[in-house]
Amino acid sequence: MKYVSTRGLRNLGGFSDVLLMGLAPDGGLAMPERIPAFAPAELESLRGLEYSELAYAVMQPFIDDIPEADLRRMLQATYHPDVFHSNDITPLTRLGDSGLYLLELSNGPSLAFKDIAMQFLGQVFEYVLERRDEHLNILGATSGDTGSAAEYAMLGKARVNVFMLSPHGRMSAFQQAQMFSIHEPNIFNITVQGVFDDCQDLVKEVNSDAGFKARHSIGAVNSINWARVLAQAVYYFKAYFALNLPAGQQADFSVPSGNFGNVFAGYLAKRMGLPIGQLVVASNENDVLHEFFSTGVYRVRKAAQVAQTSSPSMDIGKASNFERYLYLVAGADGVQIRAWWAEVGESRAVDLSDSSHWDAVQASGLVGGRSSHGDRLNTIRRADQRFGRLIDPHTADGLLVGERYARAGVPMVCLETALPAKFEETVREAVSRTPPRPARFEGIEAQPRYFTALENDVAALKAFVVKKLG
Template sequence: MKYVSTRGTADLGRFSDVLLSGLAPDGGLAMPESIPTFTSTELETLRGLAYPDLAFRVMRPFIDDIPEADLKRLLHATYAPEVFHSKDITPLTPLGDSELFILELSNGPSLAFKDVAMQFLGHIFEYVLEARGEQLNILGATSGDTGSAAEYAMLGKARVNVFMLSPHGRMSAFQQAQMFSLAEPNIFNIALEGVFDDCQDLVKAVNADADFKARHDIGAVNSINWARVLAQAVYYFKAYFALNLAPGAQADFSVPSGNFGNVFAGYLAKSMGLPIGQLLVATNENDVLNEFFSTGVYHVRPAQRVAATSSPSMDIGKASNFERYLYLITGSDAPQTHGWWQDVGEGRPVDLRGSAHWDAVKASGLTSGRSTHADRLDTIRRVDRQYGRLIDPHTADGVLIGERHQRPGVPMVCLETALPAKFEETVQEAVGRVPKRPERFEGIEGLEKHFDVLPNDVDRLKAYVVEKLAGKG
């Protein structure tokens, strides 16, 4: 399988190449040259497979440059019950008899859904770097959960350093403590004076400097990394088969959405032939994506207009992976996608109203909804009272939008984002008690914190990376 950029036709190489490269040289995102599909008969052969074996079947067409036996070994090492505290890895649990289901994605090391993909990245990075005799310096941005998931996945990886940017003062106390309490020689936490979009823009700016990127072996773990999206697609298959539906019957999915990576993974699974009906893009007050799917206009919001909310991991005004979706909507028209993103970069909206592209959006099965602080408090409270299930505020956004769009006789799978312990202040506000946390995280907020505050300046960030790498000798 070869890979191309969403903004050009240049050959980006094969899976291992795009794994290490992050952004394409033209600023676009890596996409496979084509998307293989399963026939209905082939889908049935996936039913009942253990998670690592299902992951192999879903991911193998996209990863054909790694020997089959090695890829299987890496997937079995990644998706182990002792890592995810469940033999199912991503269990599916019903909310009573409501036909609503919670896909549990937060049983991994950092208690967030991003562990599912990030643990795979840790293993596959180590394998590819060892085979090539190379080092990688990961530069990432997090609105809360990517950072801790990446850092936990890369602990002890001798060939990998992690430089993780987060918006200063914009994460929960638990999220900050998870990241900043790590005193590891290959982990560097940067609290940026800005919002998540500023962090994301700096990562892209550094990646766009081809000379700096090459000299300092810069890579990415954000959902701009294709391997992240691919690994996340697997749990849509796992959830669908766990529903035990008749062959070909549809299931709907509601996905809390900020940077569009998680829901795009669902769109990838649907494009591969999984019978997904609706894919719901559940947003908070930062509803750029909801605005697009409601009106056909995608208008990026500047940092000063990104609200700080009680579902902070979704406080994003510019969704990176949305570019991949628009690329597929155009029929893989890279020049069109590039033109749209030039407009976005210059502050102009992408306006699809009345176009064939808007017809393609409406036919794609994606729709959306918006939740507020009051909504998520009410949803957390209701789900706790009615079903005895405590959920975090992001998952509450997904449950609420799932309820609003539920179709009779069609199961609605709501993707869990994190354990409620990561957002205990909001959960306590909703239900009047502090959620339980795993014993290993007791008292984490009181641990010494290791981070540096930097201004929103790309040159200062580059100098920081150079300085820290030089200090490692």
């Protein structure tokens, strides 16, 4: 399988090449030159597979530059009950006698769905770097969960350093403690004055400096990394098969989304032949995605327009992986993507509402909705009272919007994105009690914190990276 850029550059190489690449040289995102699809009979043959075996079946067509035995070994080491505290890895739970289901994605080391992909990245980074005798310096941005998931996955990886940017004071107390309590020689936490989009822009600025990127072996671990999207597609297959539906019957999925990586993985699964009907894109008050799926206008927000909310991991005004979705909607037309992104660069918006591409968007099965702080509190409270299930505020966004789009006779699978312990303050406001946390995280907020505060300045960031690398 060869990879190309969403903005038209061809021949990016194979899976191992784009794994280490981050952004493509033309500023686009890596995509496979084609998306293999399972025939109905092939799809049925995947039922009943253990998670690591299912992951191999779904991912291998995109990773043909790693020998089968090595890929299977890495997947078995990644998707193990000792890592995810469950034999099912991603258990599916029906909520009462409703048509709603909760896909549990938060049983990993950092208690967030990002672990599902990030633990694989830790394995495959180490493998590829060893084979190539290379080192990688990961530069990433986080709005809350990516940072800790990446850092937990890269602990002890001798060939990988992690430089993780986060918006100063914009994460929950638990999220901050989880990241900043890590004191390892290959982990560097950096807080930036601003919002997540400012952090993301700094990462993109560094990546756009080809000379600096090459000299310092800069790579990416954010959801712009194709390996993360690919690994996340697996749990859509796992959830679908766990529903035990007749062959070919549709299921819907509701996905809390800020940067669009999680829901794009579902769209990838759908393009691979999984019978997904609706993919519900759930936003909080930062509703750039809701606006697009309602009107056809994608209008990015300036930093000052990004609200600080009680589902902070979705406080994002520009959805990086949205480019991959538009690329597929446009028929893999890199020239069109470049033109649209030029419009976004000039006016901060692109309008598809009067174009044939809007028909393709509407046919894709993606729909959007938004939630507010009051909605989240009410949804957390209702889930607790009605189903005996405590959920975090991001999952509440997904559950609320998923309920709005639920269809009679069609299961609606709502993706759990984090354990409620990561957002104690909001959960406590909703149900008047503190959610339980795993024993290994007791007292984490009182631990020493290790991070560096930087201004929102790419020169300062580059200087910091160079200094730490010696």
